[in-house]
Amino acid sequence: METTNANKIALAVLGALLGTMALGVFSSAVFAPEKAAKPGYALAGGEATAAPAAAAPAAPEVPLPALLAKADAAKGQTDVKVCEACHNFDKGGGAKVGPPLWGVVGRPIASVAGFSYSDALKAVGGDWTYEKLNQWITKPSAMAAGTKMAFPGEAEATKRADILAFLQKQSDNPVPFPK
Numbered sequence: 524m525e526t527t528n529a530n531k532i533a534l535a536v537l538g539a540l541l542g543t544m545a546l547g548v549f550s551s552a553v554f555a556p557e558k559a560a561k562p563g564y565a566l567a568g569g570e571a572t573a574a575p576a577a578a579a580p581a582a583p584e585v586p587l588p589a590l591l592a593k594a595d596a597a598k599g600q601t602d603v604k605v606c607e608a609c610h611n612f613d614k615g616g617g618a619k620v621g622p623p624l625w626g627v628v629g630r631p632i633a634s635v636a637g638f639s640y641s642d643a644l645k646a647v648g649g650d651w652t653y654e655k656l657n658q659w660i661t662k663p664s665a666m667a668a669g670t671k672m673a674f675p676g677e678a679e680a681t682k683r684a685d686i687l688a689f690l691q692k693q694s695d696n697p698v699p700f701p702k
């Protein structure tokens with residue numbers, strides 16, 4: 524007796540659920556055509572605006588001096604959060620996974636005493652200019668294949684310029700931007 528009643532109740536509940544579902548299917552079938560009409564028009568508008576956006580990458584690359592002239596060191600300070608997992612930017616800061624970066628602009632590449640650089644970076648030679656730092660941050664592995672710096676790179680040129688503007692300030696003798 525008890526189980527039969529329970530089964531009846533369960534069936535009633537199931538029936539109600541199925542009814543609701545059926546209603547949902549039915550109502551969406553009724554209302555769907557009306558809804559579909561609007562996204563259709565919106566898409567047509569979207570295609571029209573997509574055309575000029577697609578043309579944008581064809582624009583010539585902005586040269587680094589022009590980017591640096593407009594760079595924002597405060598934004599750069601936020602952008603280097605990703606670097607801070609491995610680098611110290613403060614004066615007197617020690618090595619982390621990567622070498623300390625206070626005064627890195629103008630410094631000979633791979634020159635922090637006691638830091639175990641990769642042979643790949645040691646082989647680059649010369650000093651860290653803004654151009655070289657820009658190239659490095661774009662894609663470290665492209666500049667020094669086999670580098671220990673496990674950072675894929677920053678693809679956005681304006682972000683890199685902001686980072687360089689921040690690096691300029693992390694120095695006792697800030698190196699002027701190239702003209």
Ligand code: HEC
Nearest residue numbers: 606609620621622632633634640641644670671672673674
């Ligand atoms: C996952 C850790 C890691 C991250 C993230 C990282 N670096 Fe590095 N970085 C390293 C290591 C390790 C080296 C040493 C590379 C070598 O010896 O090949 C290095 C080297 C460098 C050097 C060369 C320094 C010198 O003394 O010659 C610069 C400049 C540098 N990183 C800048 C950056 C900047 C800017 C960022 C953020 C945009 C960044 N790194 C993000 C680990 C990291």
